[in-house]
Amino acid sequence: MEFIKSIGFPKMHKEEGEKRDFLPELFENLNEYDVQIFLEEDYGKDLGYTPQDYIQKNKNIIFTPRNEVYKKDLIVVLRAPEIDELNLINEDSTLISMLHYETRETRNNILRQKKINCYSMDSMLDDENQRIMVNYRGTSRAGSRIAFEQLKKQTNNFQNTKDKIINVTIIGMGAVSANCAKAFEEFSDEEFLSKNNGRGLIVHMIPRNITQNYENLKIIIEKSDILVDASKRPDPTKIIIRNELINYLPDYAVILDLTADPYNDSVSPTQVKAIEGIPTGTLDKFVIEIDDDLYNNLPKTVNSKNRRLVVSCNAWPGVDAKDCMKLYGRLITPFLDVILSKGPLNLNEKSKNIYERSLYRSSLDYYLNNKNN
Incomplete structure (x- = not known):
């Protein structure tokens, strides 16, 4: 898939206390891209937001059932999807999430088998090996x-x-x-x-x-x-x-x-x-x-x-959910800019853009090719 035409933002259903959805401000930053944005029904509700709060920021937003959200070209969700959710993702789609490759060997194998293009937020590092997407x-x-x-x-x-x-x-x-x-x-x-x-x-x-x-x-x-x-x-x-x-x-x-x-x-x-x-x-x-x-x-x-x-x-940052997502929304924006403008398969490790270099190095393929080095 050369360019992203649709993005799905699922809610996280791991436990009742999990309230973290990206805030409406993130989607305002995506207006320049010709892409449809699908949010799971009730997205942002636990943080006090309504569907209108989101649609006012970006007219391309559509609220849709959970199963449909996972069928998009790009899926963006903070905590990694469960196995049943991974099975909803189409082959060759792209996933951006906290995937923690080092301690999730079983999940890594599933992602490879399903041929999902993966970029892990916790592996998004600068050139000095310091995490960028972190709270x-x-x-x-x-x-x-x-x-x-x-x-x-x-x-x-x-x-x-x-x-x-x-x-x-x-x-x-x-x-x-x-x-x-x-x-x-x-x-x-x-x-x-x-x-x-x-x-x-x-x-x-x-x-x-x-x-x-x-x-x-x-x-x-x-x-x-x-x-x-x-x-x-x-x-x-x-x-x-x-x-x-x-x-x-x-x-x-x-x-x-x-x-x-x-x-x-x-x-x-x-x-x-x-x-x-x-x-x-x-x-x-x-x-x-x-x-x-x-x-x-x-x-x-x-x-x-x-x-x-x-x-x-x-999920310690989830204790203070809104502050957490305000920060993560700001941090992830330049990474979304890169993947939406270049596509998930056209990233260059030697790019002049620090976020493109970081995104390239956060892929599962990069991790697997370099984990023993």
């Missing part, structure tokens, strides 16, 4: 705020913590970690700064040269009130924090899962989370108690004997 603040701040609130509940206004200083340990040294540390600083200032009572919070960000040493980890974990996974593992089959180490966390401690990597026992070796034995939450349930039924869904090979309260969500 680091939304990912980090929402989870950090909830973990901080849960620690307060767990410790009777912090009276049960071992010391006056609260220790937050973050696994990872990247952008998610940095935004997480900044969020905890802000929450700590709000809670303690004006009281001047000696209480406060210290953030420890630990790199690989610490996490690979069991004894070092044990000492750090024993003193951690909140343990955060903000890691980016090159190999998702490798555990960073073994379940036995969770036993050294204080009973009241909170585990914050910002990466929300999934388990997958349909591949060998099994794909696991960085912190062994914790479940993955959703927008409908992001606080997970130690006896939650979600533990029953873990692969049988995963050790979950030692448990603490877990704060986890597979």
Whole structure:
């Protein structure tokens, strides 16, 4: 398919708490293109928008049932479609979504079998290998705020913590970690700064040269009130924090899962989370108690004997949905400009346009050809 003539924007039905649809402003930017735009029925409703709010921005918008939206030349949706939704997409159509190639081998195989042209939002990087389509603040701040609130509940206004200083340990040294540390600083200032009572919070960000040493980890974990996974593992089959180490966390401690990597026992070796034995939450349930039924869904090979309260969500930016989509709408616009003006099969890795280069490198074919390099 040389040029795009129709675009489908489906809603995401993964859970009731998922409200994120692109805002009307995005579609105003598409007026210059001769393309029909199909939005799923009730698109934007959960964010307070009406069909007229969208049509006023772009007269080429048509609201249509879910099955029809997936039949268009280009499908744009933030979270990756489920398997039944992928099966609705026509061969040689184009999909732009958060596809997370590194940790979704099963989905990658389905996309290849169906000959879908794929571009993953999370793989849209600049020439310095930094993500463009990303909401680091939304990912980090929402989870950090909830973990901080849960620690307060767990410790009777912090009276049960071992010391006056609260220790937050973050696994990872990247952008998610940095935004997480900044969020905890802000929450700590709000809670303690004006009281001047000696209480406060210290953030420890630990790199690989610490996490690979069991004894070092044990000492750090024993003193951690909140343990955060903000890691980016090159190999998702490798555990960073073994379940036995969770036993050294204080009973009241909170585990914050910002990466929300999934388990997958349909591949060998099994794909696991960085912190062994914790479940993955959703927008409908992001606080997970130690006896939650979600533990029953873990692969049988995963050790979950030692448990603490877990704060986890597979879509953290969705907690603040409208702010999230305002940002993503602005970030995706230049990528849509490229694919609508050049077509999905005419992209050039050496283009003078940074967004064209980035889009080219975000394809599934590019990932598969380069993953072992």
